[in-house]
Amino acid sequence: MIQQIEFTLRAYPRGIHLITGEILNKLPQLPEAGIINLLIKHTSAALALNENADPDVRSDLRSIFDRMVPENAPYYLHTDEGPDDMPSHAKSVIVGSTLTLPVTRGRLNLGTWQGIYLCEFRDYGGARSIVATVMS
DSSP: OEEEEEEEEOOOOSEEEEOHHHHHHHSOOOOSEEEEEEEEOOSSEEEEEEEOSOHHHHHHHHHHHHHHSOTTOTTOOOOTTOTTHHHHHHHHHHHOSEEEEEEETTEEOOOTTEEEEEEEOSTTOOOEEEEEEEEO
């Protein structure tokens, strides 16, 4: 059986945001066993799985991404939408737009310290659309 829903996450400021709870609240009842695929329908934000315990991890990740892919690099050609636009596209390619996660006993089967993150790379990215496909 395959279920698919689309929902919108509220707008977040630039940063790495723990959204596991928000995702779970939007999902239908999960099957006893299966897989869920999450797709973010944007090219300037990403989804990631990472540590959910220490908030310093989120801050450090933002710093790492901003250092790896700086704004206003003189070699950027795509600059019409502001200094955060091209770097946000590059960061999105690095992190990725999908997550595929196991479902066991009706719950996401994540590690003890794992959480789902919205990586918002724009200063004002706005609400973000997610497509969730549940396969059982």
